[in-house]
Amino acid sequence: DSGVTQTPKHLITATGQRVTLRCSPRSGDLSVYWYQQSLDQGLQFLIQYYNGEERAKGNILERFSAQQFPDLHSELNLSSLELGDSALYFCASSVATGAEQYFGPGTRLTVT
Amino acid sequence: AQKITQTQPGMFVQEKEAVTLDCTYDTSDQSYGLFWYKQPSSGEMIFLIYQGSYDEQNATEGRYSLNFQKARKSANLVISASQLGDSAMYFCAMSRTSGTYKYIFGTGTRLKVLA
Numbered sequence: 001d002s003g004v005t006q007t008p009k010h011l012i013t014a015t016g017q018r019v020t021l022r023c024s025p026r027s028g029d030l031s032v033y034w035y036q037q038s039l040d041q042g043l044q045f046l047i048q049y050y051n052g053e054e055r056a057k058g059n060i061l062e063r064f065s066a067q068q069f070p071d072l073h074s075e076l077n078l079s080s081l082e083l084g085d086s087a088l089y090f091c092a093s094s095v096a097t098g099a100e101q102y103f104g105p106g107t108r109l110t111v112t
Numbered sequence: 113a114q115k116i117t118q119t120q121p122g123m124f125v126q127e128k129e130a131v132t133l134d135c136t137y138d139t140s141d142q143s144y145g146l147f148w149y150k151q152p153s154s155g156e157m158i159f160l161i162y163q164g165s166y167d168e169q170n171a172t173e174g175r176y177s178l179n180f181q182k183a184r185k186s187a188n189l190v191i192s193a194s195q196l197g198d199s200a201m202y203f204c205a206m207s208r209t210s211g212t213y214k215y216i217f218g219t220g221t222r223l224k225v226l227a
């Protein structure tokens with residue numbers, strides 16, 4: 001158990017819909033990262049927050065957004081969903097940028 | 113641009129033998145970190161080991177060691193005394209430790225331990 005929690009574990013939704021994925025980092029970790037893992041694209045970094053502020057952006061689509069709240073939990077919002085958004089979405093946390101990251105169990109999103 | 117290359121898509125090893133998973137990287141940064149993660153079939157990503165670019169000694173964590181050769185830009189993972197539970201996907205990753213954050217993963221190596 002990494003100490004990072006993610007909900008829900010599974011999510012099935014239709015194209016065009018919007019979903020919210022939730023993540024709670026390990027106690028004491030200020031950095032939260034979001035990743036997308038799909039079969040054809042591998043593990044892709046989406047976005048990082050540090051203590052409530054966006055720190056870095058990766059390959060995140062404009063239809064996706066995220067935020068980190070004062071209690072340090074984070075949410076990833078995915079809108080206008082497409083079939084290609086079906087993937088495993090990971091949240092990870094670390095004590096500092098560049099340090100080892102601890103991953104949550106992931107949310108498996110299926111868009112039908 | 114930063115890049116991680118894992119050239120072995122799949123490997124087999126006999127139980128109790130040692131195995132080396134290759135990882136080469138490319139970066140113009142002086143300060144960076146190298147990581148290995150394990151992803152079993154259950155899907156979770158498990159942090160295994162970390163090596164900083166300025167660390168002179170190779171990192172070790174139990175049965176895992178990182179063979180860091182800076183001049184060759186390689187960071188191979190060595191697993192000693194393989195166990196059946198080591199069967200998994202292994203990812204090499206690199207992060208920039210100064211300046212604009214960047215964290216990239218390789219494509220992974222699937223390891224199968226044979227009884």
